[in-house]
Amino acid sequence: MRYLKVHASVGMAGWFLLLVIGVSSRLIPMFLLSRKEKKAYLTAAYYLINTALLLFLTDGMLFQTSGGVFFYIALLAAGLACYLVFVVNCYQSAVRKKMDAGMKMTIIAISGIAAPFILLIIAVFFYHSTPASVIVAYGYSFFAGFITTLIMGQTFKTLPFIVWMHLNKPNTIAELQPKDLYEEQLVALQMYLYLPGFLLFLAGILLKNQWVMYPGCVLMTTASLMYCGHVFHIVNKLRK
Template identity: 40%
Template sequence: MSIQTVKTDLVKNTTHKVVIPFYIYAALSFFVATILLFCSANSFTQHYFQPRTLAITHTMALGWGTMIILGASHQLVPVLIEARLHSTWLAFLSFILAGIGIPALLISFFAFHFGWVAVTGALLINGAVLLFLINMALSIWKSPNKNVHALFILTAAFWLLITTIIGLLLVCNFSHPFLPSASLHYLSLHAHIGILGWFLLLVMGVGSRLIPMFLISKFHNNKYLWSMYGLTNGALLAFILLFILQSVSIWYLMPVSFLFIALILFGRFCYLAFKQRIRKNVDEQMKISLLSITMMAVPIIFLAILIGFVLRSGNQGYKEILAYGFSIFFGWITAIIFGMTFKTLPFIVWNKIYHDKGGLGKTPNPKDLFSAKVFKTMSLTYLAGFILFLVGILIINSILLQSATVLLVITSVLYNWNVMKMLLHKPLIT
């Protein structure tokens, strides 16, 4: 596969008008999340269940991670199934509903008031996810070329809908209790369906396609992919069953072991794709994407520690829970978004500007649309900020936490600057 083929594959189906708004929204959400983090660093020395940590977590989960994945999926799924997106209007409507619903919900979390604004926000988000799921399902159904990567994305979208439905029920339960237990009891169920079913399953499905594509690798192994799919869904179903049965903590080691094996297989898949690559030089974007794969082990380590805490003392370590959540949303999810943003968005923008100008002169490469120096600086401030903040949580050091948030704010500014540089690019033909 040539570089030009990769470019064509990534941009040939869905209009940029559908995809780019999601990227912009996500970039601004990341900036907002880091500002909230800067203003709320001391909250991470306290219990995890409080307004500011809830607001930051959902800004990262919905505004940052989910929105950029929704946008990228509208571009990627047609490539995977070699067919057009079923409906651009459903995609637009999904963006509008989520774009309105997310801030309504986040404001409610920050104010810790779960009235009609929170319920309306949650309903709009559910509507956006439902439209996305329908759009993906119909696109795949109509295509004669169905594959396991598309199944990963479709299944992940289903789990996302389950996550948002549970979230809606929890929001309603805060102000008008109707569930058997308080909303706090169900938070781990809500969170892990989203983390494992939506984020992890989708990252595995998309990563196992994009990483070999951008490395221009010959490696492919369907057995690995089906095993990863089965183990990840099996781990999630086992967790849900154990939660419903209120099983003792030691049984939770079973889904954790399934998950650990799935991650090993995913790491092995990516390693073999790297070893069998045709392109020997690996750019900075791919390096940070590959780094994000190793960072997936960090939350698993904290999860095992948490289970150990419960088994030993019957109590949960709030520091470890905060570190667990932070390592997921500011760790591997953010790292893989960084890498994939600057691998996919340049092609989308390049196609938007230069697609109809072929043969009129020499055009710039997609990688020239953003600043490599800014990307490298962003990567360094991100890694430093992430590590310092994680250490700050574990040793409960406010000075370290506040210093780390400065680095993460700088990271978000640099990310937004580079994204806007691409989007505001003017045609250059020589």
């Protein structure tokens, strides 16, 4: 079980988190048309997060102590703080201040990084034996709150552009632009359904109340079906 905990934590923070930070650090400035990027904060985030992961992995696999867990969390939190400063700076220097629904979901997802780590800190500092509900909420908030929200938002920033590139031929003037390939109102509605559903389901996990989880599940499922239908609608334009 100890090795499983190490594996899960390194997978979530080492694989998913670093992947998202790396990709978003290129996409966010590009979509916001940022005039300058303070890459020193991004560099600091890289070294802080990787140092925390390396120390945690070494401790968990070799020494199997828990004395340094507070230090590792502090390093990881400092790295995330540097990354968030980088994102805020990109927004402040952006030419395009007004964000569409896809970028709003992206920013909400990045802000939502805090949720799983707040739960982690609560589990470490306030419980001698962590309740199962807190552990489940920790994993759920990371994957459903951070990863899924980010994917749902960025899909409608990248996919229309990819389809648009395939639709256009050399030496021709494009009749459609990427923004014409998807429905902005549907992305906004998807956001307004998914986010309340996520919060309700998270509250149901923490309260151990299925009746709170049910409406959250319905809202998230509806948003997911809407997302899938919208994606197929965009891709289907390649057949025309």
